[in-house]
Amino acid sequence: MVAPGAPGTKPKSFGPSLKRLFNRLAPERLALLIIVGLAVISVVLTTLGPNILGHATNIIFDGVVGKDLPGNTKEEAIQQLRASGDNTVADMLGNMDVTPGVGIDFGAVGRVLLLVLVIYVVASVFQWLQGYLLNITIQRTVKRLRSDVEDKLHRLPLSYFDGAARGDVLSRVTNDVDNVSQSLQQTISQMMMSVLSVLGILIMMLWISPVLSLIAILTVPAAIIVTAEIAKRSKPHFADQWKHTGLLNAQVEEAFTGHELVKAFGRSAEVEEAFDKRNEELFQSSFRAQFISGMIMPAIMFLGNLNYVLVAVVGGLRVASGQLSLGEVQAFIQYSRSFTQPLTQIGAMVNLLQSGVASAERIFEILDADEQRPDPDPEERPNVDRGRVEFESVSFRYEKDTPLIERLSLVAEPGQVIAIVGPTGAGKTTLVNLIMRFYELDSGCITLDGVDISKMSRDHLRSRIGMVLQDTWLFGGTIKENIAYGNPMASEKDILAAAQAAYVDRFAHSLPDGYDTVIDEEGGGVSAGEKQLITIARAFLAKPSILILDEATSSVDTRTESLVQHATAALRSDRTSFVIAHRLSTIRDADLIVVMEHGQIVEQGTHDRLLTSRGAYYRLYNSQFVGAAADA
Template sequence: MTRPGMAAAIPGAPGTKPKSFGPSLQRLLNRLAPERASIMAIVALAITSVVLTTLGPNLLGRATNIIFDGVVGKQLQPGLTKDQAIEALRASGNDKVADMLSGMAVVPGVGVDFGAVGRVLLLVLALYIGASVFQWMQGALLNVVIQRSVKRLRRDIEDKIHRLPLSYFDKAPRGDLLSRVTNDVDNVSTSLQQTMSQLLMSVLSVLGILGMMLWISPLLSVIAFLTVPAAIWVTAQIAKRSKPHFVNQWKYTGEVNAQVEEAYTGHELVKAFGRSKEVEQVFDEKNEALFQASFRAQFISGLIMPAIMFLGNLNYVLIAVVGGLRVASGSLSLGEVQAFIQYSRSFTQPLTQIGAMVNLLQSGVASAERIFEILDAEEQIPDPTEEEPPPVDRGRVEFQNVSFSYDPDVPLIEHLSLIAEPGQVVAIVGPTGAGKTTLVNLIMRFYEVGAGRITVDGVDISTMSRDHLRARIGMVLQDTWLFGGTIKENIAYGNPNATDDEIFDAARAAYVDRFAHSLPDGYDTMIDEEGGGVSAGEKQLITIARAFLAKPSILILDEATSSVDTRTETLVQHATAALRSDRTSFVIAHRLSTIRDADLIVVMEHGRIVEQGTHDRLLASNGAYSRLYNSQFVGAEA
């Protein structure tokens, strides 16, 4: 929950454009630095695969030349040399055929050398098999590199979360934080997995194909390159027009999901108030809007591939015509033109892949930026390297002129002083927003005091490690938290080293035993994260038993009995009274009937202690406590 004066939810979502693409991409790639040796091997494997693949069309062109030369040579008069055959053709007026023959390696009277054709085809097959093997090795090694890097990233995020102060989690909504840790990390992993290999192979393929095309025919290369700017321009124009519809598509997708979640979680209220038709109408409207946006986005973006294919076919026709003329003039062989056409058809594919991968990489970098915001967040004050151990573990707590505020511009607690002696029950009451929960959060060091200090048994808690401090404190909150497991396991969470007898004693003290035996599997009954299978009051009793099992010297109960019935509340009060011996207890309560027997009642308003004393003395003083108490137990006059 965001506190007043704090920053709003952290913006961003997977798939949005990054704020700073270059630096963020560089930082993301830097996380691959520990894998330098493997990355060099990946690049070497990719280069080898591309070289082998690029040589294939050229060799196939050589096979075509062997076949074509054999077919033409078979038709020429045996016994002549190539030059004699050309002179004979020119003498008969067949100059174009003579020009074509001058660019061929024919032997008059000799047919197709199928042995040479077979050897070339076997070499091509070996090249393609080798290229596939090297590409598979490159992909497998890249997968290992990326998964290891993402594993380190997840570990770094987990370590960072444990070093973040509670104030960070107040600013960031839980769903957004979970999305960063799960969805964004998965998006980074997927983006790197799909883009790194494809981008590397596509760039190397473009360079290799470009080199082979220039080597075969610079003229045809110029013709082939003319369509590249046109393809880029067409793609950019179509993408620009489809972008707003994609934005609307994801916007309406979110609205539909929110509508479904809202209707699902509030299903009973929808039925109770008879608003089913209205809910259905709202859903239909949002669903229709999503359909229209999705249709337009997919239809417009779907024009990219047909447009590129049209330009590619146009390019193919131009190359075929000009190439045919070059073959007829003897400047190029038929196999060279065939190889060039293959290269030109393959040239646009890696360019298209690069464009698609850049968009996907943008999505991954955007997710990486959201992750980096967590990794760059300001951490809590480090624990002292050498802490001063308390002389005794009695639970004496003292606030010495403490001041604190969530927002520097909005003071909350100012110059507060309070002493809680061992064995005392200190009840903290006051209106909402008075600072009651903040007071116990300061004891737990969930937040650091702005001024003054808090001591436990005479030792400043800022000189103690958080783990050491919190190990001495048991806390039961108004909102219960259980994990998926048995009732016994949930109680043992308070002390993993506890014996079964100690667990059952804590359960009996908190009256868990009363309902656990009525369940089919007793203490081995499984409950889920939401506490399914037990009531709200029974969940609270389990959390109280968990706190009792920890045997703390300081006990904090923040509205801990608000979810239990009156009879159970009385039983819990008896149980806590037995466990409070030599323990300091802080009880935050709105129902003042539950704290009448407290040793000290502290009344807070606007972050200040306005009254403190026993129940009877505070009632007699006819002050703030008396007004709160009477407002709960005196009926309003008509």
């Protein structure tokens, strides 16, 4: 059972979201019809079982009573009993199939039990088939949902990911999809079987005795009221429990993430004290939540036992009066004991379904997000691959009310090295993101070899551009595989040539498995500078006509920086390059240095010319080289 009151994010719009979620099952209509049919047959057979068992009880009871009855027939026995004043037994015999002097017919009992066994076996087989088909149906549906989400992520613009927390997106794609799968798997089968079982049991109870049915049904509202009252009192404690669980997890993660710092400053005792405090708070809230919610089952069992006593007493009186047989009362007791269980399961499944629908809503938010502008059809391509890039009165802003780049114009001739410098937030990285069409322009245009990049397909545009970013990205695999990511069709000879050109060869041979050394997603096993060299080798292999270097040497040591600079210098030859740099010493030999402030180009020229003009570049240069000495 799901603990009542256990907190889960509730859906914003349960009905429409549930309908949309079930619409995802539409391709499985035929399978769902078969599943419902199997469930109905299984429930009908299972529901008939207690009633048929009641016949076996009647046969045994009739044999026990009939063996000692006087007379030759049932009617003679009843007359003799009434004549002797034993009217109660005579009335009871009126609803029994007895033959005086004949004991228990064990052959008939065996046939009834065999029939019940066959019914239960067949019901179990149908239920197994129903569960098997449902599992296939749900998993196929979730597979399509997961594929739709994956495809959607590739169609979303970069601006979507800028405005969404990475952990939240990952949680939607993984945890929420899994939660939807589990919720559908558990709730559809359980709720369908529970609803059918309630209807079947109710029909059988009414068929056996409407009076006893009324007694059994009266306990249901009482159970619901008791459950609701206890759940209401336990819910705040469950909220506290999960609140303190989150605080404890955050405290543990913080302590172990900064484990070295905690040790260095000798704060282990304070960390342990904070943990003990959080742990005690979690213990107290968990104890109260579990204790109060744990009272539900004893309360329901008490009501069930009270119902059992009432049914047994009234049923016994009706057996004595000849209105019911003992087997019917026995069957009714079985039905009444099973009646509340499906109702309890339905309540638990509703809570679980709410959690699943809430996860579905989070997934639907991704599926409903605005997609990037589709590629033009037909697309245009430059006639000659030269690498000339021109910005023509380009304007762009992330937020409508916050200006960033306004009417910017710039020309990068083929083979030139264009260095872009400026303070943080000046728009340097935005400029190269616009070249890659990660964002669409507000106005103006960017042309590549005379063709507006908005009229080119993104795949063709980006196939001509290589990027080396400040934050290196490697995936779990070998060094060779990470380099080959730049060109999957490259031969091993080309891969090794790119590695040598980027100085990867200098450290790869010192590793145990050379280029076949496996590194994890975080680049474990190689240093920050070596990771950067691998990404440069990847760009070498792609052989782009335009190269973008975004702070490629910002996080490496001086010796490695020299290697990276030599590698990037080789990579920049014969291709147009855009270099974003904070270390101005790395871009002195650039053909053109562009100085940006507040989204505008405030200066452009060579290193020497900009220093002579004593403008914005001069101030930036002095802040790095002269200011530090003056402060010292």
